[in-house]
Amino acid sequence: MAESKPITKNVDWMVVLIYIACLMIGWLNIYAAVYNPETQTSMFDLSNNAGKQLMWIGTAALLIICILVIDYKFYETFSFVIYAVVIFLLVVVLFAGSNINGSRSWIKLGGISLQPAEFSKLAVSLAISKYLSDPAISLNRKLKDYYPIMGILALPAFLILLSNETGSMLVFASFAIVLYREGMPGFIPAIGIIGAALLIITLLFVKWYIAGAIIVIAGLVIWLMPVMTRRRGGLWATIIVAFAMIGIVFGVDFFMNNVLQKHQRGRIMVLLDPDSDPRGIGWNVIQSKIAIGSGGITGKGFLQGTQTKFDFVPEQSTDFIFCTVGEEHGFLGTAVVVFLFIALISRLVVLAERQRSRFARVYGYCVAGIIFFHFLVNVGMTIGLMPVIGIPLPFFSYGGSSLWSFSVLLFIFLKIDAQRPFTLSRG
Template identity: 45%
Template sequence: MNNTFFKIDWLSILLFTLLVGLGWLSIYSTTLTDAEAKNYFDLSTFYGKQLLWIILSFVIILFVLTIESKFYERFSSIIYVFSLILLLGLLFFGKTINGQTAWYSFGSFSLQPAEFAKATVVLAVAKYLSGLNVNINKFRHQVNVFLIIAIPVLLILLQPDTGSALVYFSLLIALYREGLPGFYIWGVILAITIFVGVLVLGSTLTSIAFGLIFISIIYFRKKRKNSILKPVLIGILCFGFIFSVNFIYNSVLKPHQKERFEVLINPNADTKSSGYNLYQSEVAIGSGGLTGKGFLNGTQKQGKFVPEQHTDYIFTTVGEEFGFVGSAIVVLLFVAFLSRILYLAERQKRTFSRVYGYGVFGIIFIHFFVNIGMVTGLIPTIGIPLPFFSYGGSGLWGFTILIFIFLKLDADRQKLGS
């Protein structure tokens, strides 16, 4: 532990502490009312509970840093299986809140296993990819690693918690760094582009646009005497998907999921019903102007106009009370933290530690990117919290464990060797 104290990356800890502290101030401001006594440790309030969870998270940090680094690699498979058992157990013993059976209830305390499963899945993926003779370019190994990710995703979808399940797509970043063919990532990007394109432009215009693109690609490849087989096959798949989008949209997506896409396409169409959350979110952020209305002075917040503002929409409090300047500072802190994690991941001597570091980066990045994009209307509403800011003990503890396992691995990188 003493060795870890001197070698741990203190810049990461500083950024982590700043983000957690600003997150608690945002929750405090969002949930404080004039009727409440300003007792920071009042456990009947959201900010009181969050402060307790923050204090306990530092106990968790000490525990994580005390454990030997080799433990996380040696027992990663057992930890992964244990997390699957917890996720499966929710189907029989879980508590249902807002239509999701995602929590174990212990009196007034609830625990969400999906938040802790992020770290266990990243450990399992890192363990597999660091194995002897494992080559992510081989299809067999790709299938195996995708299965490691897919099993918890399916269990989370059964809760159902689509937002938490989508987070695991971020592990493609770690897999790509280790040599996964790029067409997986480009395939996801292309599928999203086609889906949104059909919803906005319709199947005919989208087909024409993609047709012109593929004709141009085939023309230039033939001119350079390159094979046209790959673009032809990709084109056939794309056109097949284009004419499947309407079926997926009308027959597969649930009504509330379709509403989210409709709000994204036309945010002003129904600001009193399906588009209410986004409209109020944009109003709150926009009303902050350049420097904001000041801490505790947000009028939109005081009027409780933004639903669930202490959880998924917590960033609206930052925008309203601290304006563009405050929002930019928070975004820059996240960027600095993510950049630091990426730097630490790249300097690792061992595959296990490097893959785990990239997994940490990917999960925090997707949470940050999706949440900010959601509250500003750039992407559809998805129930993904903002790390360190959104209210919740399971989320905070899950991120804490995820991050500090990596910081422990980084601190011991010389000792662990190549």
């Protein structure tokens, strides 16, 4: 039987190597983040985060072995079951969860705390993949085919929102990449991106200038448009789009002041001008930028960071772990991390594209999209390009739940990919 071939032969070693590299770099930086020159502890000491992270890495390895051993069909077959279990856990956590940092999102089992929200990514990915594996589903023709997807996304999102973990909920935005690949019209993500861009531009510049610029650009577009396109309604489409954009620009004020909550507004304003609230919301951004900026080209050296020690940057070993890389290893270090992520995500996209089954491809895109969204928001937040949203940097940030969930997410895909030569295309 083909399936008796060792899994090691078919698994994608490039992804595995990047994964191991990320874990090791992350672990060393967690040690640097918690390192205290006065009371030095070993990086294997279980009393500090680095030691604990090593334990999480060890257990993640066990999980990976389990995943690779379990038959690949299991995941597709039990997709909805896994989804149901996670939804159940999300409900349970609302009532039985322990309160950590203001969000009731942790389940304590003995000495270990687990965050079901972390596993909701996996569950949603599997559920969406399973749903889209039906070849009859078409995302570019039938609107009613979107309804189940909306349901799959909305249920956990609502539960996560109730437990006050907005960051984890926003991750669901990453599924837009999957849906786009599977046929969602391009204008939907385009509208999202343009809307976000307009929001930020509006906050930075005078509204009338932006409106003027939009009209000028619209005029140019109409002028350069092929005559045929113009006649076929391109003229009116452009004019409507331009007016819609101007509407957004003037709606931003309303949106900022009446729709967003105060702390959310604060996070967006701080993104634009961190000094507006240097001791409050701006503190994290300023300290984070100081830490990264002070690293220079080559950094201060391993364990030589000063900003990331002594509690200047909050959440150093978890959400702001990238600061430690930036301060101690400089631009070279951060560039390596950025390259690792871009390489990993691109490789996952390539792997996803070579899948024969639609389930596998969709799931591959889900994995790539989730990792990409985490990378986009987490790194963007530390360098002041994104609002402060508390989500971890995959494989780097300290934390068992996140490490486990990313590892499981990734290696289920690797397992499926490893079986690719033996599966038949169904979609």
